[in-house]
Amino acid sequence: MRKKRVGIGAHLLFLGPASAVFIIAIVAPFVISIIYSFTDWNGVSNEISFIGFKNFAAILNGKSTFLESFWFTFSITFVNVILVVVTGTAAAVVLTARVPLRNMFRLALYLPNTIGGMVLGFVWQFIFVAGMPAIGEKLHMTFMQVPWLGQEETAFWALVIVFVWQNLGYVMVIMTAGFTSLSSDLLESAQIDGANGWKTFFHIKLPLVMPFITICLFWTISCAFKMFELNFSLTKGGPYGSTTSLALNIYYDAFSNNKYGLATAQSLVFFLIIVVITSVQMYLTRRKEKKWA
Amino acid sequence: MGLKRKNFKTVILIIFLTIIILIFLYPLLIVFINSIKPLGEIVSNPLGFPSNLQLGNFSKAWKTIEIPKLLRNTTLITAAGILGILLLSSMAAYWCERYPTMYSRLFSKLLMASMLIPFATIMIPLVQVTRVLHLNNSLYGIVIVYWGLGLAFAFFLLQGTVRGIPYELEEAAQIDGCGPIRSFWLVIFPLMKTGIISVAVMDIFWLWNDFMTPLILLNNGKYDTIQLGINKLFGMYSSKWDIALPALVITMLPILVVFVLLQKKIMSGVVAGAVKG
Numbered sequence: 001m002r003k004k005r006v007g008i009g010a011h012l013l014f015l016g017p018a019s020a021v022f023i024i025a026i027v028a029p030f031v032i033s034i035i036y037s038f039t040d041w042n043g044v045s046n047e048i049s050f051i052g053f054k055n056f057a058a059i060l061n062g063k064s065t066f067l068e069s070f071w072f073t074f075s076i077t078f079v080n081v082i083l084v085v086v087t088g089t090a091a092a093v094v095l096t097a098r099v100p101l102r103n104m105f106r107l108a109l110y111l112p113n114t115i116g117g118m119v120l121g122f123v124w125q126f127i128f129v130a131g132m133p134a135i136g137e138k139l140h141m142t143f144m145q146v147p148w149l150g151q152e153e154t155a156f157w158a159l160v161i162v163f164v165w166q167n168l169g170y171v172m173v174i175m176t177a178g179f180t181s182l183s184s185d186l187l188e189s190a191q192i193d194g195a196n197g198w199k200t201f202f203h204i205k206l207p208l209v210m211p212f213i214t215i216c217l218f219w220t221i222s223c224a225f226k227m228f229e230l231n232f233s234l235t236k237g238g239p240y241g242s243t244t245s246l247a248l249n250i251y252y253d254a255f256s257n258n259k260y261g262l263a264t265a266q267s268l269v270f271f272l273i274i275v276v277i278t279s280v281q282m283y284l285t286r287r288k289e290k291k292w293a
Numbered sequence: 294m295g296l297k298r299k300n301f302k303t304v305i306l307i308i309f310l311t312i313i314i315l316i317f318l319y320p321l322l323i324v325f326i327n328s329i330k331p332l333g334e335i336v337s338n339p340l341g342f343p344s345n346l347q348l349g350n351f352s353k354a355w356k357t358i359e360i361p362k363l364l365r366n367t368t369l370i371t372a373a374g375i376l377g378i379l380l381l382s383s384m385a386a387y388w389c390e391r392y393p394t395m396y397s398r399l400f401s402k403l404l405m406a407s408m409l410i411p412f413a414t415i416m417i418p419l420v421q422v423t424r425v426l427h428l429n430n431s432l433y434g435i436v437i438v439y440w441g442l443g444l445a446f447a448f449f450l451l452q453g454t455v456r457g458i459p460y461e462l463e464e465a466a467q468i469d470g471c472g473p474i475r476s477f478w479l480v481i482f483p484l485m486k487t488g489i490i491s492v493a494v495m496d497i498f499w500l501w502n503d504f505m506t507p508l509i510l511l512n513n514g515k516y517d518t519i520q521l522g523i524n525k526l527f528g529m530y531s532s533k534w535d536i537a538l539p540a541l542v543i544t545m546l547p548i549l550v551v552f553v554l555l556q557k558k559i560m561s562g563v564v565a566g567a568v569k570g
Contacts, residue, residue: 014384107556
């Protein structure tokens with residue numbers, strides 16, 4: 001790197017505006033969030049008192065709704081991740097074969113990912129309220145004719161269906177990139193050695209695309225953990241709060257329940273959970289890179 | 294014989310895949326079909342085809358939720374948001390890469406760390422910060438917030454692009470008498486095209502579809518975006534499907550058109566964003 005002389009004005013011009021918007025949108029709110037998490041502010045009144053770690057204690061000992069929403073978010077993330085990664089990878093496998101029209105099929109599978117969560121949620125509200133019961137009646141399947149969004153059990157699965165439907169296309173695109181990056185020499189030599197389709201898939205292709213699977217896995221985990229729009233539009237977190245995700249719980253506590261301090265504390269715990277997930281991801285990716293190097 | 298069998302298998306596969314895709318897209322198809330039916334028919338027979346076209350649904354929906362207003366606001370926010378993000382992030386990425394200082398190193402480390410922060414963690418105080426700065430309840434206010442929120446992703450994608458640009462080009466420009474501003478604008482910026490397109494393509498969908506940011510920052514009905522408008526509509530007319538469904542169709546169409554037009558760029562942008570990020 002050569003030394004260059006530039007005036008302070010140029011530094012200000014190139015980094016000043018970027019720094020300003022970064023501070024306004026992220027740094028300042030984050031710092032304020034930390035401060036408020038130690039208070040009992042309700043968001044409106046002029047009285048604020050510092051209460052130490054009481055908000056965090058309320059989160060951990062179950063005196064707030066945090067643990068319930070955490071449990072819901074954790075279980076739906078678990079189910080979502082498995083289903084999205086498996087269906088997305090399967091779609092990628094089928095559509096890397098030389099099928100005519102495969103680009104159109106790919107587009108169709110990716111399409112839901114381009115529509116916003118809110119609009120999608122309401123599309124599916126119509127399906128669950130009117131479409132599913134009608135289909136159930138036609139096919140004589142009584143399990144379809146339930147109030148999908150009105151019972152705890154089915155509301156959970158309704159959200160799973162919509163999430164998988166929305167996101168499997170993304171996994172398919174990433175995994176397609178993974179499978180097409182494999183060298184054809186290697187696959188040919190496996191065939192010559194007598195490996196059949198299933199064997200090449202499980203013993204050669206799958207291990208080689210592991211880095212791509214890791215990307216998909218963690219993308220889906222963080223996506224599912226931050227779920228908000230689908231719950232907001234489909235169930236509003238109900239019935240009886242059973243489908244309130246962490247993000248939705250924070251939103252309700254801050255803006256409807258006037259528990260401003262508690263909500264900021266929850267949002268920080270939420271942040272720490274995301275940090276842990278990402279650290280695990282980075283650890284796994286690095287370890288694998290070392291193994292292969 | 295072998296060829297024939299292969300053809301037969303391909304045909305079966307295509308039929309099978311077409312059926313799967315039709316089932317997959319059925320929820321959208323059903324909404325499109327029902328959007329042109331009279332309310333009674335939607336309720337009594339949601340799976341059937343319309344007996345007569347009820348295009349009046351669309352004009353009713355158009356007026357009820359003031360679709361021109363929603364489209365205008367969303368388009369303005371998306372366009373201004375993307376332009377600002379691209380300008381600020383490309384300048385910052387260029388500067389941090391070519392004129393590193395202690396501050397620029399700290400800045401890019403903080404940006405990197407900030408990518409971990411979920412929106413839910415900052416949304417509560419963001420309302421207060423924007424209120425103090427008079428950025429709440431205004432289109433330019435939410436646009437400025439988007440510049441900040443979108444900076445980090447764009448910065449790191451574009452930093453990679455700057456790294457790939459040979460240093461000699463810039464040096465030649467400097468010998469010809471270009472200062473840093475002119476060599477950025479005339480030499481570097483045009484060469485960042487691929488990265489800039491990737492960022493733009495990803496951000497169109499983010500900004501157009503984002504719901505949480507407008508939800509907390511725009512409380513004045515005047516500035517409703519599509520996502521906010523749809524949410525209000527379902528709050529007020531939840532069983533008036535003859536208004537709700539055409540509204541959904543109208544609001545989905547623009548982004549679907551963009552998707553079909555930009556499909557190749559989108560797919561490669563998704564991969565670039567995922568593999569680098």
